[in-house]
Amino acid sequence: MAEPAILTMTGISKQFPGVKALDNVDFRLLPGEVHALLGENGAGKSTLIKVLTGVYSIDEGTIALEGAPVRFSGPSQAQQAGISTVFQEVNLCPNLSVAENIFIGREPRRFGAVRWQEVRRRAAELLHRLQLDLDVTARLSDYSIAVQQLVAIARAIDISPKVLILDEPTSSLDSSEVDELFRVMKQLRDEGTAILFVTHFLDQVYEISDRITVLRNGGLVGEFLTRDLPQLELVAKMIGKELEVLEELEEQPGREAAARAHAEPVLEASGLARTGAVAPFDLSVHRGEVVGLAGLLGSGRTELARLLFGADRADHGQIRIGGRPVALRGPGVAMANGVAFCSEDRRAEGLIEDLTVRENIVLALQASRGWTRPLSRRRQDELVEAYLRSLRITPANPELLVRDLSGGNQQKVLLARWLITNPRLLIVDEPTRGIDVGAKAEIQRLVVSLADDGMALLFISAELEEVLRLSHTIGVMRDRRMVATLANDDDVDTERVMRAIAEGAVA
Amino acid sequence: MTALTTLGDQVTRGAGRLRRYVPVLATLALFLLMFGIGSYRYEGFLHGQVFLNLLIDNGFLLVVAIGMTFVLLSGGIDLSVGAVVALSTMIGASLVEQQNWPPLLAILVVLTLGTVFGLGMGCIIHYFEIQPFIVTLAGMFLARGLCYTISIDSISITDPVFTRMAQARVRFAGLFVSPSVLIALVVLAVAFVVLHYSRLGRTVYAIGGNEQSALLMGLPVAKTKITVYAISGFCSALGGVLLTFYMLSGYGQHALGMELDAIAAVVIGGALLTGGSGYVLGTLLGVLVLGVIQTIISFEGTLSSWWTRIVIGILLFVFIVLQRVIGVRERSALSRLSTRSVTEKPAPPRQEVRT
Numbered sequence: 001m002a003e004p005a006i007l008t009m010t011g012i013s014k015q016f017p018g019v020k021a022l023d024n025v026d027f028r029l030l031p032g033e034v035h036a037l038l039g040e041n042g043a044g045k046s047t048l049i050k051v052l053t054g055v056y057s058i059d060e061g062t063i064a065l066e067g068a069p070v071r072f073s074g075p076s077q078a079q080q081a082g083i084s085t086v087f088q089e090v091n092l093c094p095n096l097s098v099a100e101n102i103f104i105g106r107e108p109r110r111f112g113a114v115r116w117q118e119v120r121r122r123a124a125e126l127l128h129r130l131q132l133d134l135d136v137t138a139r140l141s142d143y144s145i146a147v148q149q150l151v152a153i154a155r156a157i158d159i160s161p162k163v164l165i166l167d168e169p170t171s172s173l174d175s176s177e178v179d180e181l182f183r184v185m186k187q188l189r190d191e192g193t194a195i196l197f198v199t200h201f202l203d204q205v206y207e208i209s210d211r212i213t214v215l216r217n218g219g220l221v222g223e224f225l226t227r228d229l230p231q232l233e234l235v236a237k238m239i240g241k242e243l244e245v246l247e248e249l250e251e252q253p254g255r256e257a258a259a260r261a262h263a264e265p266v267l268e269a270s271g272l273a274r275t276g277a278v279a280p281f282d283l284s285v286h287r288g289e290v291v292g293l294a295g296l297l298g299s300g301r302t303e304l305a306r307l308l309f310g311a312d313r314a315d316h317g318q319i320r321i322g323g324r325p326v327a328l329r330g331p332g333v334a335m336a337n338g339v340a341f342c343s344e345d346r347r348a349e350g351l352i353e354d355l356t357v358r359e360n361i362v363l364a365l366q367a368s369r370g371w372t373r374p375l376s377r378r379r380q381d382e383l384v385e386a387y388l389r390s391l392r393i394t395p396a397n398p399e400l401l402v403r404d405l406s407g408g409n410q411q412k413v414l415l416a417r418w419l420i421t422n423p424r425l426l427i428v429d430e431p432t433r434g435i436d437v438g439a440k441a442e443i444q445r446l447v448v449s450l451a452d453d454g455m456a457l458l459f460i461s462a463e464l465e466e467v468l469r470l471s472h473t474i475g476v477m478r479d480r481r482m483v484a485t486l487a488n489d490d491d492v493d494t495e496r497v498m499r500a501i502a503e504g505a506v507a
Numbered sequence: 508m509t510a511l512t513t514l515g516d517q518v519t520r521g522a523g524r525l526r527r528y529v530p531v532l533a534t535l536a537l538f539l540l541m542f543g544i545g546s547y548r549y550e551g552f553l554h555g556q557v558f559l560n561l562l563i564d565n566g567f568l569l570v571v572a573i574g575m576t577f578v579l580l581s582g583g584i585d586l587s588v589g590a591v592v593a594l595s596t597m598i599g600a601s602l603v604e605q606q607n608w609p610p611l612l613a614i615l616v617v618l619t620l621g622t623v624f625g626l627g628m629g630c631i632i633h634y635f636e637i638q639p640f641i642v643t644l645a646g647m648f649l650a651r652g653l654c655y656t657i658s659i660d661s662i663s664i665t666d667p668v669f670t671r672m673a674q675a676r677v678r679f680a681g682l683f684v685s686p687s688v689l690i691a692l693v694v695l696a697v698a699f700v701v702l703h704y705s706r707l708g709r710t711v712y713a714i715g716g717n718e719q720s721a722l723l724m725g726l727p728v729a730k731t732k733i734t735v736y737a738i739s740g741f742c743s744a745l746g747g748v749l750l751t752f753y754m755l756s757g758y759g760q761h762a763l764g765m766e767l768d769a770i771a772a773v774v775i776g777g778a779l780l781t782g783g784s785g786y787v788l789g790t791l792l793g794v795l796v797l798g799v800i801q802t803i804i805s806f807e808g809t810l811s812s813w814w815t816r817i818v819i820g821i822l823l824f825v826f827i828v829l830q831r832v833i834g835v836r837e838r839s840a841l842s843r844l845s846t847r848s849v850t851e852k853p854a855p856p857r858q859e860v861r862t
Contacts (some may be wrong), residue, residue, distance in 0.1 A: 074725070075722075076726075077725075080727055085723075087723065090720075091717075091719065091720040091723040091724065092717070092720055093712070093713045093716030093717050093721065093783065094716055094717065095712065095715065095716035095718055095783035095784050096709075096712060096713060096716060096783075100709065103726060104710070104713055104726065105706070105710075105724055105726045106723055107706065107709070109706070112704075112705060112706075113700070113704040113705065114703075114704050114706070114709065116704075139527065155724070177594070211617070217815055276583075285649025348681055352517055
């Protein structure tokens with residue numbers, strides 16, 4: 001690495017009210033490399049990018065581009081200096097054409113009038129260079145998100161940037177689309193562009209990146225050559241725990257499979273279906289049993305859960321709860337029968353961010369009692385106190401607004417809300433999505449201990465390892481159909497579940 | 508990239524491009540249909556002059572609606588336009604009749620005041636991040652109230668320049684239009700060029716599509732948003748001047764509810780209230796549709812003029828639903844595409860560190 005760095009950030013600090021988002025961070029980028037910026041949520045990756053592109057101002061430290069100190073007041077200035085950014089969400093205008101999205105703000109003009117033919121011709125040329133064959137006159141919204149993401153990249157590289165920043169560009173892409181993106185990235189790298197790449201997918205880091213910089217809690221952990229850093233060590237550096245601790249987390253208690261299938265059933269669904277959402281399925285969840293639902297995004301896992309909770313009405317089949325047939329006309333009926341549902345999107349469908357932790361926790365219990373029988377404030381405080389302690393919600397302040405909590409703690413508040421109603425069956429949809437490894441392990445432990453105390457759980461997760469580790473029984477979803485139900489015994493492993501997902505049958 | 512540009516992609520895309528023009532084409536068809544019905548039912552309806560009278564009687568509305576088109580395309584709304592029109596007639600009449608200002612100077616002052624009024628609202632909307640609805644509602648009350656500080660009565664205009672503008676006719680091929688129509692058509696042409704060929708116009712569309720994106724693409728969002736309200740203010744003031752030519756008076760009760768007519772015309776012309784989609788030529792068609800409804804009702808003779816409102820109300824419902832249906836189709840076509848790509852290509856397991 002004899003080449004001089006194209007971009008050097010030295011001693012960068014950034015303070016937000018109450019948080020030090022970046023603390024004396026150094027970062028450098030060499031021309032012609034793909035450099036992965038890694039760290040957990042809140043580690044400061046986004047802040048670093050926003051500081052670099054001028055979205056935020058810096059409190060301390062210097063940025064130098066090709067040796068000369070720079071300070072940008074906004075993304076457009078950074079762009080003019082040769083730093084292009086593609087953000088995680090596609091930041092283009094869906095109502096404009098592909099060509100216009102690439103060139104808007106810097107269209108070729110004559111006498112102030114946009115030369116549309118020239119715009120289209122150059123857009124087609126540029127996309128051709130990236131080996132993309134699109135109709136540049138079509139509206140952007142006519143293409144899939146993946147294509148839109150690639151158009152955003154085309155926009156970013158039109159100015160031949162020295163530095164290209166890709167902030168989690170792969171989170172909405174499937175594997176063949178990721179390959180496509182990587183092909184483009186390699187092409188640009190070979191042309192000498194320095195690429196800063198942020199991702200959560202570690203195998204992608206090893207596939208594409210040359211060097212890695214790890215951040216943790218706003219501080220710099222270090223800069224490494226990708227080939228010198230084994231994956232496990234990388235994870236340890238990201239979460240800041242020793243390897244042994246990490247391995248212990250991985251080795252969650254083995255589940256004594258099928259032992260609980262003989263307990264009394266809490267919920268039995270037979271032939272339950274909703275046209276267009278889920279094909280008919282049978283499922284029973286027993287006392288003390290964790291039933292895991294595995295399947296790809298969009299395979300119908302959440303839809304199935306919503307049927308069991310009465311959030312959507314089934315149009316076929318029946319449900320028995322505690323042995324009695326129940327007509328689930330709505331979530332209220334489900335709740336009255338002891339079914340609780342922690343939704344996947346905790347921000348939009350679960351928590352009310354502007355209410356306090358206490359108010360969020362007592363919400364469901366209060367609802368099930370009806371507004372005519374309010375919970376006394378003292379009783380509320382007792383209950384909330386107990387759950388703050390047992391779920392280890394931090395900070396343990398019941399009067400804090402939920403929006404100020406971290407993702408993991410928000411998830412625990414949501415769990416507390418339902419646990420307080422003392423449900424017989426708890427449905428948890430993606431409880432560990434978007435929270436860090438430590439909080440994730442705590443939630444997993446909680447699921448285990450709840451089941452040990454006799455609660456029935458339906459556990460939905462996109463992560464197979466997690467489903468395998470926690471569940472006694474695994475339902476496999478594919479194309480909105482439950483294709484298999486596996487007792488989680490010794491010969492069930494990731495590969496077998498994956499094959500069920502891929503082929504739609506148990507091999 | 509063959510995997511991504513699948514056949515389904517192409518089908519939706521082709522249909523998508525056509526679909527963009529459906530609302531405007533629907534309005535055009537509606538206008539032709541209504542004109543046809545009128546021609547069939549009433550003698551003398553099918554005449555070039557009847558069509559031109561639509562423009563003569565609605566020239567001021569067209570100008571105001573063009574300003575509104577800019578605002579709606581940017582995703583905003585301007586409720587103050589009717590009141591600004593009234594205030595403009597009032598100020599113009601007062602300056603010319605009571606203060607004896609030269610008419611051209613008075614008109615210039617009116618246009619400047621209208622622009623500044625819009626500019627002020629735009630600044631409040633942008634810098635204080637207040638919804639345009641409430642800011643322009645306040646502007647509406649303010650402008651309407653200010654009319655009565657000048658006079659609570661109508662001020663009639665006898666100034667020769669104004670009366671000449673009111674009576675002048677530009678004749679061609681046995682037909683005629685008023686100078687106001689020519690002014691309105693010039694405004695229309697300028698608006699068309701600005702919206703489709705200038706950076707300002709394209710930025711208006713971009714902001715209407717996604718303001719956050721426009722900002723991150725480095726577009727001048729603040730400047731454009733404020734300019735849009737200034738344009739609407741200018742168009743309202745100009746509409747006021749044209750209305751003064753038409754009515755030969757300034758009055759605080761002029762143009763009551765015109766903001767709603769303008770919004771209706773733009774929406775019937777195919778623009779989305781959420782912004783980013785619509786054409787200024789659609790606005791012309793929208794104004795013509797409103798005009799032809801009035802004309803049919805006056806030809807009918809026995810119908811109360813309230814029927815105009817009823818028909819406009821029904822048309823608005825139809826158009827809003829039409830746009831919704833088009834929008835829903837588009838989205839579901841897209842989601843079919845994306846679910847298919849998810850289900851048909853089971854991705855290999857990704858090791859992910861959740862954060």
